[in-house]
Amino acid sequence: MDIRYVCSEDERRTDAVLAAVAERAAQQGIALAGTVQPVDPDVPPEKCHIVLALLPDGERRDISYPLQPGHEGCRLNPGALEEAVVVVQRRLPGAQALVVNKFGKQEAAGRGLVHAIGEACARGIPVLIGVSPALLDAFLDFADGRAERLPAEEAPIFDWLRTGCAASAA
Template sequence: MKLAYVIAPGRGKTNELLAGVADALGERGLRLAGTVQLDTERAEEFHCDMDVLVLPDGPKIRISQYLGANARGCKLNPEALEMAVAATETQITKGADLLIVNKFGKQEAEGRGFRHAVGEALSRDIPAIIGVAGTTVDAFLDYVGDAEELPPEPDALLSWALEATGQTK
């Protein structure tokens, strides 16, 4: 099982890291499945809009719902997340060299979200890189059993992905 995860400190840093790595791997011709998150800041508000780009070519799906400028609750739209999961699972069945999932978060820790897609990719011997929230790392490791933690550096993720997929640098 070729499975790696990354935790990048700082708001949105894992998203930026994985999006850049996905771009670089796509340019090398790897067939990608999964999602990268593209956040759009809202002027004068704490929350951002959360969109995911389903790899390799879309669609782009808004997975957040606007709850108001002062809202502090969870803004995830679970139905939109499941649309992204379904599109990812379709891509996995078409064939992929690598799965990238932007976040193993609360939904996945509770058995929903991308949890099944990760399992499906691994059952097909598709290597995977998963962004993990620091608060859900224990649930992630309980689910997968074993995974390699990568430093939050583009070169480390690129090297791992190229080796895991049998590509050369």
């Protein structure tokens, strides 16, 4: 089982790095399954507006509820997330690696992409996960000592991914 994670105080940095790594992997013919959260550095983040790009094709899925003006709080749409999870799990058999943009509250509760992570591990497929600092302890409990941290930098993450994919194919 090969799990690596990225955890940065700046979650947009984690999102941007994972998206860049996924794009580079696609350009080099590495077959990925999973999710990334695209970041446009010129657009300020909207609180809890969550759009995922499903790998490998980048299909966009909005997984958040629209909130009325003046309302606050997280607006994750668990049903939309589960629909995205179904797509990810269907694509996993042909993948060389799984990328999960965020180990979030759903995953900490045993939902979301947890089963895809477990399936990838069972198949010997390397797994790369973005982790929110607020949920780092929950993630480390989930990983049970089997995950290693990578810096939030494209080059070392991509090097690990390329090496991990080559090793899993051997």
